[in-house]
Amino acid sequence: MRTEIRIGGFGGQGVILAGIILGKAASIFDQKEAVQTQSYGPEARGGASKCEVVISDTEIDYPKFQSPDILIAMSNEALIKYIVDLKDNGTLIVDPGTTDIEDVREFIDEHDIKVYEAPATKTATDEIGLKIVANIVMVGAITKITEVISKEAAMKAIEDSVPKGTEEKNIKAFEAGYALVE
Amino acid sequence: MAQEFFIQGNEACAKGAIAAGCRFFAGYPITPSTEVAETLARELPKVGGSFVQMEDEIASAGAIIGGSWGGTKSMTATSGPGISLMQENIGYAFMSETPIVIVDVQRGSPSTAQPTMTSQSDMMQARWGSHGDYEPIALAPSSVQEFFDFTIKAFNLAEEFRVPVFVMADEIVGHMREKITVEDDIEIVPRKRPEKSDDYLPFENTENGTNPMPAFGDGFNIHVTGLTHDERGYPDTNNPETHQKLVQRICDKILNNKDKICSVKSQNCEDADMIIVSYGSPVRSVGEAVTKAREDGLKVGYIKIDTPWPFPDEQLLELASNAKDVLVVEMNLGQMYYEVDRVLGKGADVHLMGVIGGVMPTPDEIVEKIKEIGGN
Numbered sequence: 001m002r003t004e005i006r007i008g009g010f011g012g013q014g015v016i017l018a019g020i021i022l023g024k025a026a027s028i029f030d031q032k033e034a035v036q037t038q039s040y041g042p043e044a045r046g047g048a049s050k051c052e053v054v055i056s057d058t059e060i061d062y063p064k065f066q067s068p069d070i071l072i073a074m075s076n077e078a079l080i081k082y083i084v085d086l087k088d089n090g091t092l093i094v095d096p097g098t099t100d101i102e103d104v105r106e107f108i109d110e111h112d113i114k115v116y117e118a119p120a121t122k123t124a125t126d127e128i129g130l131k132i133v134a135n136i137v138m139v140g141a142i143t144k145i146t147e148v149i150s151k152e153a154a155m156k157a158i159e160d161s162v163p164k165g166t167e168e169k170n171i172k173a174f175e176a177g178y179a180l181v182e
Numbered sequence: 183m184a185q186e187f188f189i190q191g192n193e194a195c196a197k198g199a200i201a202a203g204c205r206f207f208a209g210y211p212i213t214p215s216t217e218v219a220e221t222l223a224r225e226l227p228k229v230g231g232s233f234v235q236m237e238d239e240i241a242s243a244g245a246i247i248g249g250s251w252g253g254t255k256s257m258t259a260t261s262g263p264g265i266s267l268m269q270e271n272i273g274y275a276f277m278s279e280t281p282i283v284i285v286d287v288q289r290g291s292p293s294t295a296q297p298t299m300t301s302q303s304d305m306m307q308a309r310w311g312s313h314g315d316y317e318p319i320a321l322a323p324s325s326v327q328e329f330f331d332f333t334i335k336a337f338n339l340a341e342e343f344r345v346p347v348f349v350m351a352d353e354i355v356g357h358m359r360e361k362i363t364v365e366d367d368i369e370i371v372p373r374k375r376p377e378k379s380d381d382y383l384p385f386e387n388t389e390n391g392t393n394p395m396p397a398f399g400d401g402f403n404i405h406v407t408g409l410t411h412d413e414r415g416y417p418d419t420n421n422p423e424t425h426q427k428l429v430q431r432i433c434d435k436i437l438n439n440k441d442k443i444c445s446v447k448s449q450n451c452e453d454a455d456m457i458i459v460s461y462g463s464p465v466r467s468v469g470e471a472v473t474k475a476r477e478d479g480l481k482v483g484y485i486k487i488d489t490p491w492p493f494p495d496e497q498l499l500e501l502a503s504n505a506k507d508v509l510v511v512e513m514n515l516g517q518m519y520y521e522v523d524r525v526l527g528k529g530a531d532v533h534l535m536g537v538i539g540g541v542m543p544t545p546d547e548i549v550e551k552i553k554e555i556g557g558n
Contacts, residue, residue, distance in 0.1 A: 020359060024188035027361035034188070036359040061470035062545050063358055063463075 002056040003148050005070040006085070007138075008078025009098075011049040014135030015074060019051030021139050021157045022149060026055045028160075029153035035063040048077055055148055070146055072138060073099050074120065083107050089114070093145060095138065097121040116145050118180045124173060133173035136162070140177020151178065185364045191329040191356045192217035192259075195285055195349065196225060198333030199257055201368050204283070205231035206256040208245030210238055210264060213297040214353040215287035218259035239264040243271035246282045250275075251406060253373065253397025255337055259285035262304050263294055265311065272346055273312030274408040276432060279385070281340035281373075281395070285333070285349045287356040288513075290540045299540025300353035302462055302513040308348040309491055315429050317436035319443055320348040320491035322462040326360035332488070338371040339443060343435055344392050350490065352513065354463040354542055375400065383413040387427050391435025436492055444494035447486040448501050450476065454483035456552060457505040457530075459498070459522050461487040464511050464542055471548035482552055493521045507555050508532045511548060531555075 005022060009015040016038050023036035038051045052065050067087045073079035076099045083104045086092065092108065093116045094101055101108070101115065108115055118141035124134040136158060143154045155171060162170045189197070195218050199207070207222040223233045231254075236242040242258045249256035260268065265286050275282050290296025291303040304311075308320045319339050323329040329351055336347040376382060376394035384404045386393055396402040405415040410425045418424040436443065450472060451457055460468045465486045475482040485501055487494060502508060508530045510519040515536045523532040535551045537543045 020188070023359055028186050028188050034361065036188075037354075037357065061466050061473070063354070063360075063466055064542065064544075066544065066546075 002054060002060070003070065003146075004065055004068045005053045005055070005072070005142075005146075005148065006050060006065065006068045006082055007053075007072040007074070008048070008050040008082050009074030011047045013049070013074050014132065015049050016051045017161065018135040018139050019053045021154065021161050022053045022055070022142065024161060025149040025153035025157035029156045030150055032057055033060045035060050037064060048075070048081070050078065050082070070142075070148070072142060074134070074138065076100055076103065079104055083113075086111065086113060088112055091146060092116070093118055093138070093141060095120045095134070116141070116181055118177065120177060123176050123180060127176045128169060128173050130169060130173075133170060136170045136173040137177035137180070140174040141180050144178045144181050184366060186361055187364065188359055188361050189326065190217055190359050191323070191326045191351060192287065193221050194326045194330035194362050195259070195333045195351070195356075196221035197364070198330040199283070199337070200225055200229055200231070201364070202255065202334040202337035203370055203372070204255045204257050204337060205229065206246065206249035206254045207231070207258065208234045208236050208242045208249065208256070209258040209260060210236050210242050212261045212264050214289050214356050215259045215261050215285065217356070218285055218287070239267035240271055243268040243275070243284075247271060247275050247278070247280045250280045250282050251398050253399070255281070255341070255373070257283035257285065257337075259287065261287050261289045261297075262291040262307070265304055265307050269311045273314060273316070275346045276312065276314075276316040276318070277408045278406050279344040279393075279395070279432065280346070281344050282346050283333070283336045283340055283349065284346060285351065288350065288352040290538070296540045298353065300463065300513060300542060301538060301540065302350070302352055302464070303517070303538070305350065305490060305512075305514065305517040308350055315433060317433045318348060318491045319343070319345060319436065319489065320350050321488060322350045322490050323355050324461075324463055324465040324486065325355065326358065327362045329355055330362050330364070334368060334370070338369065341371040341373055342392070343439065344395055345436065348491070350462065352463050376402065378402070384415050385411060385428070386413045387431050391431045391438070440492050440494070440496070443489060443492060444497060445488035446494050446497040446501070447488065448483065450483035451485065451501045451505075452483070453481055454505055455481045456507040456509060456556065457502045458482065458484040458509045458511055458548070458552075459487065459502075459518075460484065460511040461490055461518065462513075464513055464537075467543050467545050467548055468511055470545035471552065474545055474549050475552050478549075480552060480556060487518070490518055493525070495525045498522065498525050502526050503529060505530050509535060509551065509555060511535045511537075511543060513537050513542060
């Protein structure tokens with residue numbers, strides 16, 4: 001099965017790193033196939049940034065997006081811009097602190113989109129005391145909601161990807177995100 | 183134990199270079215190749231190597247030629263605009279038989295065009311970019327693993343034949359991340375050094391064409407020049423025979439070893455009415471398109487060219503001799519198409535799907551093209 005995931009947000013939120021962690025978890029630690037690509041432009045902190053990951057049980061030929069199954073929106077701009085690509089019955093995960101779901105209510109209803117709210121920024125700030133780990137909180141929520149990667153693989157990929165000395169805080173952020181959704 | 187990494191193509195290229203024994207990089211950063219330089223700037227000093235950011239691309243090519251004559255495996259990485267600027271020194275490397283590796287992560291062209299978008303528009307630049315008769319080797323990776331493997335292969339071929347070798351990647355394969363496996367036992371071709379003797383000829387017209395190469399400082403008093411030179415390396419510019427023998431040997435050492443150098447992969451070609459020929463990242467779309475077309479009952483196969491130069495005439499003839507139609511898929515308005523048509527055009531109709539603009543063709547677009555040709 002081929003699953004296509006897009007993560008969109010502001011530059012500086014770490015959406016690229018979140019995508020790399022998903023790809024690394026799937027390909028190195030879950031022994032699946034994965035390709036990560038990103039829009040390559042002059043993204044700076046505050047500008048739009050997006051990252052795409054294809055995860056599959058079999059070899060991935062075409063590495064780019066065809067029809068996304070899962071959209072994670074960490075900014076309202078990303079939510080509005082990218083929701084239109086989401087396939088029918090697709091999964092949408094939003095950070096309610098940085099997005100307004102009502103802006104895309106019509107699309108959600110028309111296309112039977114499954115919506116999950118994961119307050120990643122608030123959780124990062126309140127529980128970890130570090131706003132910058134919102135992306136890792138979101139990885140926790142994505143892991144729990146989509147089951148596209150295993151929890152063990154996600155944690156190993158985080159430890160392998162974040163700066164040395166920050167592993168503990170990031171794992172805590174992941175656990176907090178994992179606990180956000182039932 | 184084999185190691186696995188989930189990394190970008192450009193990072194895999196840098197890793198491959200270090201594995202191949204590259205210890206000198208000189209370059210001028212350019213999108214979309216910059217991560218090759220960035221990674222090597224960080225990693226080369228850790229293995230005793232050197233990194234120099236030069237003032238421009240022609241100087242970069244000059245620096246790696248010097249590095250190679252200093253006895254160190256050397257490379258640069260650039261994109262189309264940089265390749266254009268390097269051409270004079272690339273020609274010098276062919277004439278002086280200097281092994282170097284040139285990585286070209288191709289982007290939208292001509293001129294500075296589309297820095298962040300993909301293309302394969304430098305294929306003829308690798309073949310004919312510098313003036314004169316010479317035979318280059320070029321490799322085209324389709325995946326992050328291949329970008330790693332082909333960079334190693336490029337160094338090995340450069341050493342084996344004392345020739346510049348191009349790795350013709352593109353923005354997609356340079357920037358995407360995939361898993362690579364790095365095996366413990368990687369085959370590396372070391373520099374062959376000559377033995378000292380009274381009748382030593384550094385540019386001898388030997389049967390196999392490739393001479394061992396001394397390094398500056400080894401104690402060989404040799405002369406290296408881009409001028410037509412005799413077997414001792416001294417300029418002999420007005421003697422037709424000297425020039426004929428030299429340039430013929432420089433070409434023949436590649437052409438006579440095509441069976442060792444050329445590499446293609448193929449799928450579903452045995453019973454195919456139509457064969458798609460592609461190279462580099464578009465092969466990824468072609469592979470999926472062929473699977474889809476087969477599901478629709480169409481007899482389609484594909485050939486993936488690993489080594490665009492020297493062009494694998496023999497392999498194509500062998501694989502595609504029964505095909506009625508051949509479709510070349512490439513990200514330019516027709517470059518390798520003319521080579522494919524030259525080789526297969528007598529037995530088949532050769533069509534072009536040339537895609538420009540900066541995005542790779544999708545599998546569905548290729549299937550559509552297959553059906554359009556099949557319907558004619």
